[in-house]
Amino acid sequence: MAGLYIHIPFCASRCIYCGFYSTTRHSMRRKYIETLCREIAMRHDYLHEPIHTIYIGGGTPSLLDEEQLTLLFTNIDYTAATEITIECNPDDITPQYASMINRLPINRVSMGAQTFNDSRLRFIRRRHSSNDIELAVKLLRDAGTANISIDLMYSFPGETMDEWQNDIDHALALGVEHLSAYSLMFEENTPLHLMLTEGRIKETEEELSAAMYYALIDRLTSAGYEHYEISNFALSGYRSQHNSSYWNATPYMGIGAAAHSFDITSRQWNVPDIDSYMAAVSRGELPMEHEELDMDTRYNDTVMLRLRTCEGINLNALADDFGNKYRNACLNSARRYIDDGMLKHTDDGRLRLTRRGLFVSDMIMSDMMMV
Numbered sequence: 149m150a151g152l153y154i155h156i157p158f159c160a161s162r163c164i165y166c167g168f169y170s171t172t173r174h175s176m177r178r179k180y181i182e183t184l185c186r187e188i189a190m191r192h193d194y195l196h197e198p199i200h201t202i203y204i205g206g207g208t209p210s211l212l213d214e215e216q217l218t219l220l221f222t223n224i225d226y227t228a229a230t231e232i233t234i235e236c237n238p239d240d241i242t243p244q245y246a247s248m249i250n251r252l253p254i255n256r257v258s259m260g261a262q263t264f265n266d267s268r269l270r271f272i273r274r275r276h277s278s279n280d281i282e283l284a285v286k287l288l289r290d291a292g293t294a295n296i297s298i299d300l301m302y303s304f305p306g307e308t309m310d311e312w313q314n315d316i317d318h319a320l321a322l323g324v325e326h327l328s329a330y331s332l333m334f335e336e337n338t339p340l341h342l343m344l345t346e347g348r349i350k351e352t353e354e355e356l357s358a359a360m361y362y363a364l365i366d367r368l369t370s371a372g373y374e375h376y377e378i379s380n381f382a383l384s385g386y387r388s389q390h391n392s393s394y395w396n397a398t399p400y401m402g403i404g405a406a407a408h409s410f411d412i413t414s415r416q417w418n419v420p421d422i423d424s425y426m427a428a429v430s431r432g433e434l435p436m437e438h439e440e441l442d443m444d445t446r447y448n449d450t451v452m453l454r455l456r457t458c459e460g461i462n463l464n465a466l467a468d469d470f471g472n473k474y475r476n477a478c479l480n481s482a483r484r485y486i487d488d489g490m491l492k493h494t495d496d497g498r499l500r501l502t503r504r505g506l507f508v509s510d511m512i513m514s515d516m517m518m519v
Contacts, residue, residue, distance in 0.1 A: 149200030151393045152224070154184065154405035155208040157422060160237075163273050164343075165301075167335030169406035170207045180404075181216045183426045185223040187403050190434060194401050194409065194471040196230035201390035204254075205233075210240035214248045226253050231389040233258055233297075239276035241284035246291035256295040257288055258326075264318040265311060268304055272340075278318070285322050295386060297326035302364070303357040304332055305349040312360045316367045325386035329364050330379050331357055358507045365506075378456045378501075378509055395453045396426055409421065413446075415439045447474050448517040460500030474518075481516040 158177060159170045202224065212220075226232060233256040234249065241259075251256065260353055263269060264278040276284075281298070300319060302312050319327055334341045334351065343349045352360075366373055373381035377395060380388065393400060402408045406420035419425050419435040428435035441449070447470050454461045467475040482499050485491040490505030490512060501509055 149228070149398070150195040150197050151201045151390050151398060151400035152199045153206045153390075153400055153402040153407055154202070154209075154220070154417075155402065155407040156180075156204060156206040156212060157405050158206065158211045159208045160211065160275060161273060164339040165272055165332060166211065167333075167338055168207070171422055173422070174211065176426075177212060177216060177350050180422065180426065181212070181219055183429045184220060184403050187434070188223050188246070190432070191401060191403075194411070197399070199224070199226060200229060200231075200398075201231050201393060202226060202232040203390040203475065205235050205236075208237050208240070210236035210245065211232050214251075216254055217248075221253055229253070231256055231295075233388075233390060235260070236284070237274075237276060238284040239282040241280075241287050241288055242289070244285075246287040246293065248508075249288070250292045255293075256297070257293055258297040258299070258328075259284060261298040262301045263304070266287065267435045268307070276303075282322065282347075285324065291358060295326070296322075297328065297388065297407070298324050300327065300329040301332050302360045303352040305352065307352065307360075309359060309363065311485050313363065313367075316364060320367070320371050325380070326380070326382045326388060327368065327373065328380050331361065361507055362503070365503075372456070376458045380508060392457075395486060397450060397453065409436075413441055415441060435438050443470060444476075444518040446470070447478075451478065451516050452513045455499065455501060455509065455516075458500070459496045460494075463497045463499065477518065478516060485512050485515075 155169075157170045158174055158180075159172055160174075161172065162170060176367070232254050234254050234343075237259045238259050238261065259281070262272065262274060262280045266277050269277065277337065287298060298319060300315060300316070315438045332352075334344050340349075344351065369375055373383060374387070375381055376387050377391070380391065382388070397410075397412065399411045401410060402416075402418065405418055405422045405425040407418050409416040416436045416438050419428070425435050450466065450469070451461065461478065463475050463479060466478060479493075482491050482493070485505060486493050490502055490508065492500050493504050494500060501512070505512055
């Protein structure tokens with residue numbers, strides 16, 4: 149089974165930390181949706197298997213109205229899809245919008261809460277308040293949405309452990325099925341990165357950031373959430389199927405400006421510019437770049453993605469897919485981290501990150517890749 153990602157680049161305003169492609173030109177929404185439908189038709193033979201998951205991301209997909217979303221779904225064969233997610237901003241969720249989601253094929257909502265601290269929400273230029281988050285969850289529940297995920301961030305400049313624990317308290321009180329949490333990143337060419345380089349803010353000390361991460365793990369696992377990927381937690385049966393397809397190298401097609409696609413042996417990505425994207429599709433052209441993946445690149449991707457998950461790297465499967473040369477290289481590069489207690493070589497032939505290895509996973513993955 150395969151996945152479909154649909155990029156909706158529209159935002160009412162830009163958050164200071166966001167490095168994803170977006171635009172505030174809302175008047176283009178209808179034309180953009182029509183262009184998406186044309187791209188879907190042009191690429192109908194890209195995936196050679198039914199669509200299992202659909203993820204409408206952005207940007208802010210909840211800026212789309214019912215007519216626009218209905219048009220989109222009219223042009224997608226979603227009959228085999230078991231999970232259809234839309235990203236939403238909490239302040240976009242009204243009783244009417246929550247009811248609309250329930251009328252559409254959507255069965256999962258992912259909301260960018262980020263923090264329950266209102267002054268911090270204003271600092272990162274989010275449109276919503278902490279009360280909006282709680283109200284949105286209630287409205288979605290009342291309308292029948294049974295699968296809700298929220299995103300949180302930690303390691304904000306000046307954030308204390310007590311403040312982070314308070315965010316976790318609020319998140320747990322919501323009783324959502326899934327939670328993702330990420331350390332704040334200072335992406336280049338963002339206002340947040342500029343503030344850092346100008347010395348107006350400081351990064352959180354690594355020791356405190358690590359303590360926040362481990363506090364998150366302890367609190368959520370104690371509350372019954374499975375820590376199934378470095379940044380992701382789910383109640384039983386509520387792992388993100390779509391994101392899991394990325395980590396397990398399942399083919400997916402990305403539609404829209406800046407969207408990426410993957411078919412095991414190659415990657416494609418659309419131009420990150422809405423005008424160029426729509427102009428090309430209107431001419432019957434696919435505005436994308438293409439990269440064939442050699443064996444080393446595919447192996448590196450496998451190491452990077454599967455080591456993120458609680459299942460880790462299956463060394464026998466690695467040998468089946470790539471040959472013993474790669475299996476042996478993987479195990480040899482892992483030995484120092486096994487000896488240091490950051491990786492575990494399990495009896496069933498897997499390499500998994502230990503608790504100590506989780507926070508420095510990027511370093512471990514980098515060292516295990518083929519140069």
